[in-house]
Amino acid sequence: xxxxxxxxxxxxxxxxxxxxxxxxxxxxxxxxxxxxxxxxxxxxxxxxxxxxxxxxxxxxxxxxxxxxxxxxxxxxxxxxxxxxxxxxxxxxxxxxxxxx
Numbered sequence: 001x002x003x004x005x006x007x008x009x010x011x012x013x014x015x016x017x018x019x020x021x022x023x024x025x026x027x028x029x030x031x032x033x034x035x036x037x038x039x040x041x042x043x044x045x046x047x048x049x050x051x052x053x054x055x056x057x058x059x060x061x062x063x064x065x066x067x068x069x070x071x072x073x074x075x076x077x078x079x080x081x082x083x084x085x086x087x088x089x090x091x092x093x094x095x096x097x098x099x100x
Contacts, residue, residue, distance in 0.1 A: 002034075010041045 075083040
């Protein structure tokens, strides 16, 4: 009668084979395993490993806001130049202008 292996025993054999560096056939010979059985285990292990996991995030879409003058801040500089930016960018613009 053929020996029956538990799921954890099969997994241990597969993990040990991967770490051994041996071919499947040599590993089976060294461990008295039927090569057909070993290939069956490999196939089912791969099928278990290929279960798809749903994505943990939703892809983002880039939205470019419409160029609406009501949404911008305009800075009129003493030299006649004007700088327009979004309110969220105002701090960075002011810091950049202070370096001039």
